[in-house]
Amino acid sequence: MRKMDNMALIKVAALPDLPENSVLEVSIGDDLYALCNVGGTITALTGVCLHQGGPLGQGNVVDGRVVCPWHAWEFDCRTGANTEDPSECVATFPVKVEGDNILLQVP
Numbered sequence: 890m891r892k893m894d895n896m897a898l899i900k901v902a903a904l905p906d907l908p909e910n911s912v913l914e915v916s917i918g919d920d921l922y923a924l925c926n927v928g929g930t931i932t933a934l935t936g937v938c939l940h941q942g943g944p945l946g947q948g949n950v951v952d953g954r955v956v957c958p959w960h961a962w963e964f965d966c967r968t969g970a971n972t973e974d975p976s977e978c979v980a981t982f983p984v985k986v987e988g989d990n991i992l993l994q995v996p
């Protein structure tokens with residue numbers, strides 16, 4: 890987890906938009922992110938699959954993993970690790986929930 894001091898958090902979604910065990914695609918500028926809700930815990934990954942660039946935020950969450958809608962590669966919602974090869978990871982980003990707001994910290 891990256892240090893969050895002195896860094897801006899950006900509101901990207903409202904909590905009711907992200908039911909448990911689902912994923913939501915959000916964008917900041919040109920960058921896509923996949924917000925995941927795993928049993929009430931909100932996490933964020935890059936929205937771009939490392940296989941062929943599929944939209945992870947348009948996939949599904951199954952057993953704590955986001956499943957890419959293009960060829961079903963799976964990534965752990967917390968660590969970003971690929972299920973088949975954990976040495977292959979998509980980037981993760983810190984998330985904060987304040988009331989009904991989901992805030993994302995990006996570089």
Ligand code: FES
Nearest residue numbers: 938940941943957
């Ligand atoms: S682009 Fe994601 S599995 Fe192929």
